[in-house]
Amino acid sequence: MSSGDHGGADLAIWARELCKGYGDRQAVKDLxxxxxxxxxxxxxxxxxxxxxxxxxxxxxxxxxxAGEVRVLGQDPGTAGPVWRSRIGIVLQETGDFDELTVDEVLRHFARYYPAPLHPAEVAESVGLADRRTARVSALSGGQRRRLDVGLGILGRPELLFLDEPTTGFDPEVRRQFWDLIAALRNAGTTVWLTTHYLEEAEHLADRVAVIVNGRVVAVDTPACLGGRHLAGATVGWREDDRTQELVTGSPAQVVQELSARFGGDVPDLVVTRPTLEDIYLDMIGAQQ
Structure with a gap:
């Protein structure tokens, strides 16, 4: 992309040679x-x-x-309130609203936006329609996180920032939350998601970026990150009282040959490919 492009109209975020340091430590380096x-x-x-x-x-x-940044076509360092109303932010931790009801919280924050969604509509979209009159203190952890997302989408954002949104969730609540995020994307919202959960990234993301030591070291789809789609499969089976393994680019052919050799079922047959976690750990290990 040339310096005059400053992020095309089809880009929600564009950054080039982004740098930020704290004293002697460079947190972001030419990102x-x-x-x-x-x-x-x-x-x-x-x-x-x-x-x-x-x-x-x-x-x-x-x-x-240092560096150049455009978010929704503008420099976030100088953009004003109109630009800010176009983004939504869900932080790791939010304010203390324990004594207010869900509806009161949504109505309060709706006043900050020029054309907010109706609080009842937001409550419905995040699965809190039946909890609108409940105090925040009475919500479960998953319901509180849904309220956080409700606050994030209240202003009809074009771009939603989610910072570790499902930390501390149990698996069932996490998957319900994934459905909500996918629905937002399907409705046209761009989502920036930071997460420590590899399964979450694989389930939700269209693309994944890996940042190590302040730099982006890889960007791709979850299926192709780090050449994952080209990595060989490991075929394992038991033969002569020993576990055998073979790494191959043609696992189906190997299984067919084994089946013919064993005259049917292959003992303890297992076929595995590198997981996203395998690729990620190899990637960050190589950068340390």
Missing amino acids: DLQVERGEIFAVLGPNGAGKTTTTEILEGYRPRD
Whole structure:
């Protein structure tokens, strides 16, 4: 992309040579990335990799030291309230609203936006329609997180930032939350998702970026990240009282040959491919 492009109309986020330091430590170093409109873009990386700093710069909450950034076509460092009303933010932790009801919280924050969604509509969309009169203190952890997302989408954002949204969720609630995020994307909202859950990134993301030591080291679909789709499969079976393994690019052919050799079922047959976690751990290990 040329310097005059500043992020095309089809991009929700564009950053080039983004830098941010704290004293002697460079949290973000010459970071480049592009996020297309209407996609869920997941950001992975170990603690201290620069994910939070990058997110805060994109949200307009933290100034950068160098580089160019455009979010929804504008520089978040100088954009005004009209631009801010076009984004939604769901932080890891939110304010204390325990004594207010769900409806009261939504109605209060709706006043900050020029054309908010109706609080009842928001409550319905995040699965809290039957909890509108409940005090926040009476909500479960998953329901509180749904309220957080409700606040994030209240202003009809074109772009929603989600920072570790399902930390502490049990598996059932996490999967319900995934359905909600997918529904937002299907309705046209671009989603920037930072997460430590590899399964979450694989389930939700259209593309995944891995940030290590302040730089983007890889961007691809979950299926293709780090050449995962080209990696060989491991075929395992038991023969002569020993476990045998073979790494191959043609697992179906190997299984067929084994089946013919054994005259049917292959003892303890297992076929595996590298998981997203395998690829991710190899990737960050190579960068440390």
